[in-house]
Amino acid sequence: MTNKRRSLPETLPLLPVTDSVIFPRMVVPLMVKEDEYSLLIDDTLGKEKFLVVGLVIDPEKEEDGPPEVHRVGTTVQVIKMSKTDGGTVLVVQGIARVAIEAVVSGKPYQEVRVRKLKEINRRGKKIDAMTSNLLGLFQQIVELSPHLPNELIPLSRNVDDPGALADMLVSTVNLDRLKKQGILEILDVRKRLEKMILFLGEELELQKMGKKIHDEVTKGIDKHQREYYLKEQLKAIQKELGMDMEEPSEVEELRESLAQKKLPEHALQTAEKEIGRLAKMHPSSSEYTVSRTYLDWILDLPWMESTEDNLDLKRAEAVLDRHHYNLEKVKKRILEFLAVRKLNPGHKGPILCLVGPPGTGKTSLGRSIAEALERKFVRMSLGGIRDEAEIRGHRRTYVGALPGRIVQGIKRAGANNPVFVLDEIDKVGADFRGDPSSALLEALDPEQNFSFSDHYLGLEFDLSRVMFIATANQLEPIPPALRDRMEVLELSGYTEEEKVNIATKFLIPRQVAEHGLKRKHIAFRKPGIRKIIREYTREAGLRNLEREIGGICRGVARKVADGSTEKMIVTPEEVLEHLGKPKFARDPAERASIPGVATGLAWTPAGGDILFIEATKMPGNRSLVLTGQLGDVMKESAQAALSYLRSKAKDLGIPEDFYKDLDLHIHVPAGAIPKDGPSAGVTMLTALASLLTARPVKPKVAMTGEATLRGTVLPVGGIKDKVLAARREGMTQIILPDGNRNDLDDIPENIRKQLTFHLVSRMDEVLNLALTPGKKALVGKD
Numbered sequence: 001m002t003n004k005r006r007s008l009p010e011t012l013p014l015l016p017v018t019d020s021v022i023f024p025r026m027v028v029p030l031m032v033k034e035d036e037y038s039l040l041i042d043d044t045l046g047k048e049k050f051l052v053v054g055l056v057i058d059p060e061k062e063e064d065g066p067p068e069v070h071r072v073g074t075t076v077q078v079i080k081m082s083k084t085d086g087g088t089v090l091v092v093q094g095i096a097r098v099a100i101e102a103v104v105s106g107k108p109y110q111e112v113r114v115r116k117l118k119e120i121n122r123r124g125k126k127i128d129a130m131t132s133n134l135l136g137l138f139q140q141i142v143e144l145s146p147h148l149p150n151e152l153i154p155l156s157r158n159v160d161d162p163g164a165l166a167d168m169l170v171s172t173v174n175l176d177r178l179k180k181q182g183i184l185e186i187l188d189v190r191k192r193l194e195k196m197i198l199f200l201g202e203e204l205e206l207q208k209m210g211k212k213i214h215d216e217v218t219k220g221i222d223k224h225q226r227e228y229y230l231k232e233q234l235k236a237i238q239k240e241l242g243m244d245m246e247e248p249s250e251v252e253e254l255r256e257s258l259a260q261k262k263l264p265e266h267a268l269q270t271a272e273k274e275i276g277r278l279a280k281m282h283p284s285s286s287e288y289t290v291s292r293t294y295l296d297w298i299l300d301l302p303w304m305e306s307t308e309d310n311l312d313l314k315r316a317e318a319v320l321d322r323h324h325y326n327l328e329k330v331k332k333r334i335l336e337f338l339a340v341r342k343l344n345p346g347h348k349g350p351i352l353c354l355v356g357p358p359g360t361g362k363t364s365l366g367r368s369i370a371e372a373l374e375r376k377f378v379r380m381s382l383g384g385i386r387d388e389a390e391i392r393g394h395r396r397t398y399v400g401a402l403p404g405r406i407v408q409g410i411k412r413a414g415a416n417n418p419v420f421v422l423d424e425i426d427k428v429g430a431d432f433r434g435d436p437s438s439a440l441l442e443a444l445d446p447e448q449n450f451s452f453s454d455h456y457l458g459l460e461f462d463l464s465r466v467m468f469i470a471t472a473n474q475l476e477p478i479p480p481a482l483r484d485r486m487e488v489l490e491l492s493g494y495t496e497e498e499k500v501n502i503a504t505k506f507l508i509p510r511q512v513a514e515h516g517l518k519r520k521h522i523a524f525r526k527p528g529i530r531k532i533i534r535e536y537t538r539e540a541g542l543r544n545l546e547r548e549i550g551g552i553c554r555g556v557a558r559k560v561a562d563g564s565t566e567k568m569i570v571t572p573e574e575v576l577e578h579l580g581k582p583k584f585a586r587d588p589a590e591r592a593s594i595p596g597v598a599t600g601l602a603w604t605p606a607g608g609d610i611l612f613i614e615a616t617k618m619p620g621n622r623s624l625v626l627t628g629q630l631g632d633v634m635k636e637s638a639q640a641a642l643s644y645l646r647s648k649a650k651d652l653g654i655p656e657d658f659y660k661d662l663d664l665h666i667h668v669p670a671g672a673i674p675k676d677g678p679s680a681g682v683t684m685l686t687a688l689a690s691l692l693t694a695r696p697v698k699p700k701v702a703m704t705g706e707a708t709l710r711g712t713v714l715p716v717g718g719i720k721d722k723v724l725a726a727r728r729e730g731m732t733q734i735i736l737p738d739g740n741r742n743d744l745d746d747i748p749e750n751i752r753k754q755l756t757f758h759l760v761s762r763m764d765e766v767l768n769l770a771l772t773p774g775k776k777a778l779v780g781k782d
């Protein structure tokens with residue numbers, strides 16, 4: 001910065017500026033709008049490059065002519081010029097303070113006459129003191145201000161002219177334009193310093209306040225940023241060391257749950273280890289999810305939680321009675337079973353297995369046992385399970401692996417001693433996927449089930465407090481190893497009378513309530529119930545009956561919801577209206593009216609049923625055709641029946657060579673259902689005999705029994721269910737093997753009274769009883 005002392009022209013072009021105040025010695029860029037001042041610029045640059053810069057008094061004011069400027073301005077010399085998009089940038093250096101005295105010429109820019117102003121420049125201690133004061137203030141401002149470079153401090157200290165120092169500082173520090181103009185106008189250096197001290201003092205206060213506010217605002221942000229920064233760094237370090245991510249809060253929660261959970265030692269250790277593993281995994285990795293799910297399972301299982309047993313037998317009896325009609329024998333056995341538990345709690349008794357047709361109350365007995373004992377109840381259907389993993393779980397290496405059904409059931413129960421009903425244990429199959437029954441055995445067997453191992457958990461779970469109850473439709477398919485551990489309680493089908501009673505006392509009230517109905521809306525009459533039982537169901541149990549009752553309730557519920565207030569009385573007519581056409585024709589006896597058809601009694605897993613066996617003959621050569629999905633045993637019975645007939649042909653009045661030109665065909669309808677067993681032997685023989693003798697079987701006679709080659713009738717199973725079915729289908733005479741005499745005791749008295757029983761030991765007795773009296777054999781001649 002050199003102070004150019006040269007004589008200036010007296011008239012100079014005037015450049016009005018709105019926001020810059022230019023001080024002598026300062027080098028400042030000025031932006032000039034070219035269209036307005038292009039001539040000014042050209043003229044100036046063409047001459048000595050001097051001009052006067054004056055601060056516009058009021059930049060907001062719209063003026064027609066040139067804007068009015070302050071009286072004191074600065075002469076400057078243009079030292080550089082460059083063009084930009086918006087106009088021209090003039091880099092100017094201030095030369096001297098001048099007074100603008102008069103406008104010499106107008107348009108297109110003003111030329112003014114100027115007079116150089118002289119500074120009053122005194123020296124002395126006071127000035128020195130003020131200078132150093134000013135420097136001190138400036139230093140503080142620079143230190144506080146992020147925009148001012150620290151180099152300004154030594155620079156300012158090198159200026160030894162106090163007036164020049166004041167000028168330099170005023171153009172450096174961010175002062176308001178009018179304050180700057182004020183300083184420009186002060187010619188007395190001492191006064192200028194005074195004013196500057198004042199301004200810089202104010203500026204410093206402002207800066208300090210600004211900084212304080214800034215600090216307060218940023219303190220919060222800083223803290224967060226700092227933490228964030230540190231965390232990121234930590235992550236990077238952990239990653240570098242192969243330690244993976246930080247512990248998410250989930251891990252903390254798991255630790256807390258674990259601390260509050262009662263676990264056996266081995267499970268606790270595994271859980272702790274797993275949490276340790278989890279803590280090092282990335283939360284979005286699939287491994288994390290697997291590990292997390294596993295921990296949830298461990299934490300959710302009731303390892304040590306059990307409910308307290310209520311071993312009040314009176315209460316248990318009341319509960320069983322409350323939910324079940326009759327079933328006295330079964331209830332008695334259940335109560336005995338509970339009594340043993342009461343007297344000897346540690347006793348590992350056998351597992352109860354309730355066997356009987358569907359819908360006879362097996363599951364609901366299980367539920368009542370749970371209610372009586374005040375235990376939790378879970379039920380799991382084993383029907384169709386072929387894979388051991390269903391029982392015992394998949395190893396965790398499989399995607400989506402889960403514990404087996406036993407452990408799942410226990411979790412659902414929420415206690416380690418629920419009553420656990422294993423439904424349809426007779427339907428468990430075995431194939432290449434492993435044998436589920438061995439896993440079941442491990443769960444059920446009191447000798448081993450204290451350490452049941454589930455593949456998923458990989459931990460032993462104590463099942464010894466669980467009360468398992470199995471249910472099955474048949475006993476035979478249950479693997480012997482399992483069967484040996486069970487105490488079998490048999491339930492058989494219900495008689496019509498029992499069904500009516502159960503419907504009235506249990507099923508109807510339940511369905512009515514479930515459908516949101518009240519007594520004032522609906523009442524069932526006995527004939528109506530009977531009609532449902534006879535014509536809409538054909539079952540040993542109660543499932544369909546309950547469903548049909550539900551169907552009627554639904555219809556009534558709809559009417560009530562529609563605003564009907566009429567009470568519906570369920571009579572046979574109403575049943576017809578609600579349930580539509582009967583599903584089962586009532587009169588099967590009719591079918592047996594032609595020769596060759598005999599009515600047998602069969603036992604199926606769904607209870608007893610009647611079965612028509614049809615025999616026909618056609619020209620052919622001695623073959624016996626059997627259809628209707630018959631099993632081997634049944635086929636053999638058919639062969640045996642034919643052989644017997646051939647040997648007895650004479651006695652029966654059939655030509656001895658009757659089969660010579662014939663094919664015989666035996667068909668057992670309801671074809672899709674596989675049938676087997678020897679108990680249809682008697683019926684097949686009767687059907688054949690009826691065909692060959694042309695004597696129809698008496699209507700309403702039904703029979704069961706195994707027939708030997710020599711015509712002896714042997715006892716068979718399922719008598720009670722078969723008799724109930726016969727009664728249900730309207731049969732009146734029942735032919736049974738004499739060997740089944742004792743089974744008649746199981747048949748309810750009232751049913752027994754309605755039927756005639758014929759106990760036989762030989763086939764000829766059967767034929768005499770069953771066939772209508774005939775005249776003579778017509779075999780081969782019709």
Ligand code: ADP
Nearest residue numbers: 323324325358359360361362363364502506542
């Ligand atoms: P299962 O398990 O033998 O197939 P459920 O226990 O499911 O049969 O019984 C079917 C329905 O019949 C249930 O609503 C049950 O309450 C009812 N039920 C069965 N037997 C009786 C009974 N003796 N007394 C009252 N309701 C019974």
